[in-house]
Amino acid sequence: MEKVGIVGYYQVKLASDANYGRYEMIFEAVRGAIDHAGLKKKDITTVISATNDYYDGRTISNCFTVEVGGGYMADESKVEMDGAHAMLYGLMRILSGNHKLAVIWAGSMPSCFPYHSARLYETDPTWERPSALVTDISAGGFQMRAYMEKYGVSAEDIAKVVVKNKKNAAKNSLALPEAQMADITLSDVLNSEIFADPVTELMYAQPCDGVAALLLAPEHHALKITDKPVWITGVGWNQDPYYLGDRDLSRNKSMELAGKMAYDAASIKDPANEIDVAELSEAFAHEELIFAEALGLAEAGKASTLNSGIDGDIAINPSGGALGGNPPCATGLIRIIEAVKQLQGEANGYQVKNVKKAIASGQIGMCAQNNILYVLEGGGN
C-alpha cells in the first residue's frame, strides 16, 4: 500500500442542541480543515461526505451540500455510513492516482431528528420492524449481557470505562459539555437510571450535533502541504451478519477481521505492544472492551484489567471516545482526528507521551455490525 497522508482536520465543538444551521456547520468544518492545512478551494479535487438520508430528513442528503462542503466542480460522492468509511473511499480515490486532495466531511444533527426511530428503520422491515423490539437500545443491552455472562465481567468493570472516558472528555475542550464529567464516580455510573438493563444511562454514548472534516493527500503532495503529515499505513473493514441471533454478541468478529486486515497491511505483529493510542468508537461502554479484545490489545475477557488511562500502558480513548459525544456519522471521523492529534502532539490537555503508532475505528449497525479500523503512523511526535 502506498503512503497516504492526513494533512488537515477540523471538528466543530459538539453540542446537544447546537446553535447552528445545518449548512453553516458543514461549512465551518470544511473551511476549518482547508484553513488548517493552508490550502484553497481550487486545491480540492474530490469530496466524500458521510451523511444519512434518515438522519437528515431528506432524500439525497448530499444534494444541497455541494457548495458548502467544497464539492462545487469537484469529483463528489457520498458514503452512507460512518465518516471513517467515507475516509476509506477518499483513501481509495487518492491511491488510484486520479486525485491529489480529498476532503472528507461527515456529521449530522440529532437535535433535529428522532435518533432511535431512524435506527429502527435499519431493522428488517418484513419481520422485526413492525414490533419494534430490536432497537439500538435493546441490542446494546443484549450485547452487554452476552459479554458479562460469557467472561464473568462485572458491571463495575464496565462502569470503570465510563469513569475513565468521561474524565478524559473533561480535558477535551471539543467534547460534548454534558459528557465532560471531571468528578464522576463508579457509583454515579452504576446508580444512574436503567437504560437497557444491564446498561445504565451513563454507559450509553448520547447522540449529539457535530460535523468533522479531514483532508487526505498522496505522499509527495502531503509533504508539500505540511511538515508533519500522519500516514495511513493500514486499513481494514468488515461486516457481520444482520440478525443478532446469528452472531456471538460477546465478541465482535467483524472488528477482529477488520483488525487483522489493517494489521497485516501495517505489518503489526504484536498490537498490544506496538500500538500506543487506540481511539475506538464505542456506542456503549462495553463495546470499548469488546473492541480492545477483538483488536488483540487484551486477551478475550481480560480487557477490563488493561491500564488504559492517558498515562497507562496503552491509552484507549484519551479524548473521551464516543462517550464524550457521539455525533452520528461523524464519530468515527472524530476518532481518527483525535488519533492524528495524538500523533502530532497537539492533543492539548490529554496528550499521551511518545506516541508512534495509533489506531482509530468507526462503526455502524446494531451492536457494531460493520466496523472499520485504521492504523496511523508519523506526525512527527
Next chain:
Amino acid sequence: MGRQVCVASAGFCEHASKRSDVNMPELVSEAIADCLAKVPSIGIEDIDAFVNGNMPAFEGANMPELWMTDWMGARNKPLMRVTTGGTTGGSVAIAGYYSVTAGLPGIDTVLAVAFEQQSQGDTSVGLASVAYGEISCLNSLGIPLEQLSRLLSAGAAIGVASYQATNYMRRSNITEEDLARVVVHNRHNAAKNWYAHLKMPNLTIEDVLDTPYISFPLRYGMVCPASDGVCAMLFTTEEKAKDMADIPVYVNGVASVANETAILGYDGAGAGQLDPSEQLGARRSSELAYGQAGISFPRKEIDYAEVYSPFPNQELMWVERLGLFEENTATEMYKNGTTAINGELPINCSGGVNSTNAIGASAMERPAEAALQIMGKAGNQVPRTVHTSLGHGWGGALNFVTLMVMSDEPQRKWR
C-alpha cells in the same frame, strides 16, 4: 498509481412495476446470481469486497445493506455503502472501480450492487423530501406554501426535468415530435431486452403524442416508469479478469463532478444554475473521464453509449453535452438512424431509463449495459463489434453526473 481495472461481468434481475413475489434482499440475490452465472470459474466466496447502494428514502429502510448481508453473500466480508440519489448506481459502480484500483491488500475482486424496489415505497413523498427543508426555509422567508407546493408537485411528478426540458427545447428549437421519436426508439429497443420493464414493440410517435401532459412540455407517454430492479457488476484486476471472462472490459475513465443545484438553492438562497440544460458538471465530467481514458475525439472513438435519460429531452441533451454529437444536432441523428442499433453510434439499445427505471439501480445499468455490449453479451446486442463504450448517470437537483468509459483495450499508459 492505481491498478488497471476490468469489468468481468454484470447481471440484472427481471424488472417490473411490482416485484411482489420477493422482498428486497431476495431481489438483490437474483441479480447477483445472474452476474455470477456469467463468470462460471468463480463463486461468491471468491469475492473480496462488496459495494452497495440504493435510494433509501424511496424504500423506507435505512442502510438496508445491514439487513441483506447474507443475501448478498457478504457475511464477514468488507462492505461499503455509497448513495447519491439518482446517480447512486453510477456512484456505486465508480466506488467498485476505486476499490479495485486502489490496490488495498487482499481486495482484488469487488461486487457492486445497486437496487431499488419502488413498488413498496412512496416515491412522490420521497422525491419531495429532497427539497423539503429548502422549501420550508423559503416559506419562512415569505413565499406562500401554496406556491411552493406547486414546485413540489412538479418535482414529485417528474423531478426537475420539465424545467430542463423547457430550457433545452428553447435552446435547440426541437418539437414534441422529436421527443416522441426518442421515446419510440427506446421502447422498441426495450422490447428486445429480456429484463426491461416497458416493452412496447408497436409504439408509434402518434401514440406518444396522444397522451396528456403531466408537466409541460412532457407528456405522460414520454415519462419513465417506476420499476423494481437490481443491477450487479463485478470489478476485478486485469490479470484475474483475463481468467474469468473471454473479453474483459477495461474501465479507462471515471468521473462524477458535482455542480450547484438548479431551481432551488440551499437554505432558501438563489439557485446557482441559470440554465439547467447547460450542464457544466456533465461537460467537466466528460473532460475528466475522456482525459483519463485518452479519448480526444469522443464522437469518433466511442462506439456505443448508454445515457441516463428518464425523459426524452434529456437523452438528446446528454449526447450533446457528453460530446457525442455537436450541439443541436442530436435530433437529426435520431431521425437519420445514426443512433439505431445498426447505426454508426447506437445509443441506449437496452431501452434506457426511459423504459426501465429502478432509480437506485438505473445509473449502474448504464455502465453495465455498456460493458456487456463490449463483451457481446447484452440483451439487445449491437451487431457490430463495440470497442469503446460509455455509461452515464444523472441525479440530484440536476447537479450530479457519473460517467464511466470502458474499452476492450487497456488505458493508454501515458498518464
Next chain:
Amino acid sequence: MSKMTRRKSMEYIKKEYARTRTMPASWYLNSYKYKYNVTHMKPFLDKLKEGKLVGLQCSNCNRVSFPPKLVCGNCLIKPDRWVDLRETATIATYTITYLKDEATGKIIEKPIACIRQDGCDTTIITELAPEINYEDAYVGMPLKIHWADNLEGSLSDIKYYDVIDDKSKDMALREKK
C-alpha cells in the same frame, strides 16, 4: 398547444408475479426539524421592507446571489458585499404541471416560473402576473417587479412579476411559428 386527450394508459408486455403479503411502515417527516442560519438574510429582508433589492456578492469571484447565499460554492468563502439590483428580471425557466383536483376530479394547470433578477447570477421561483398566459411564456421573457401594497420585509413583498413589452421583429417571427 395543449392537446388534451383521454388516452392515459399505454399497452406494454406485462409480466405477472405472485403477490405476497405486505408489512406496513411509515417515515414520519413531521417528527423532524430543519435548522437554518438566516443571519445573512437579515439585511436583505430589511432592504425589501424599504422597497429596495439587494444581492450578496462574493468578493472573490464577483458572483451575485439573490436571495443571498451563505457560502459561495466557487470560492468556499462567505460572501460579504451587498450590491443594489434592478427591478427587472427575465424568465430563467418555467413549467406547467397538470394536477387532478381532489374535489372535482378536473385537471387543473398549475404554472411555476423561475426568474433571474437582472444583475445577479442565481434564479429563484416566483409568481407571474395573473393576466399572463403561461402558454405564451418563453425562456428569457423580460419582467418587472410588482411590489405588494404593504411591505413587511419578506419575500412576499414581491407580489409578482409584470411582463415588459418586448415587441420586436424576431419576436414577431417567433409568434408566427
Next chain:
Amino acid sequence: MSEKIINITKGLVRAEFNFWVGLYMDKFYDGLEQKKIVANKCPKCGDVFVPPRKICGKCNETIALDQNWVNLTDTGTLTNYTITPYKINERGSRKVKKDQIIGMVQIDGSNTTIVYKLLKIEPAEIKTGMKVKIEWQEKTKGAPEDIKGFVKV
C-alpha cells in the same frame, strides 16, 4: 456579525411504505396465522432458520422454495434478555413507566433466535437458558404480532 438568527421549521409530510415480504416469509406468516412455527433448513449445513430465509449466509447456499421445510414446536430457550423503559416507534422514542422485558429466544430445533417480550415474569426470576413457550395472540392475522410474547414453562 451580530447575533445569529437560526430558523427552525418542522416537517409536515409522512411517507407510507408497504414492504413485500417475499414468498419465503409469506409461508412463515401463513404458519403463524395457524399458530404454527414453520422454518426452513439449509441443505448443506443443516441449520434451521426461523423465520425462513432464501439464502444460508454461512454456506452461501440457496435454499429451494419447494423443499427443506420443517415444522417446529412453540417452545424455546431464552438466550439473552434486557429490561428497558424505552419504547420506540417510527415517530420517536419515549420512556414508559412499566419496564419492558425483551428476550432473545431460540425456538427448539432452530439455529436462530427471535426477539420478543417476556410476559408474566418478574425480573428476578429471569435466567438465560431457561425454557420458555409462545403465548399466542387470540386472533392471529399472519403478522409478527401474532406472537404476543413468551412465558416461562
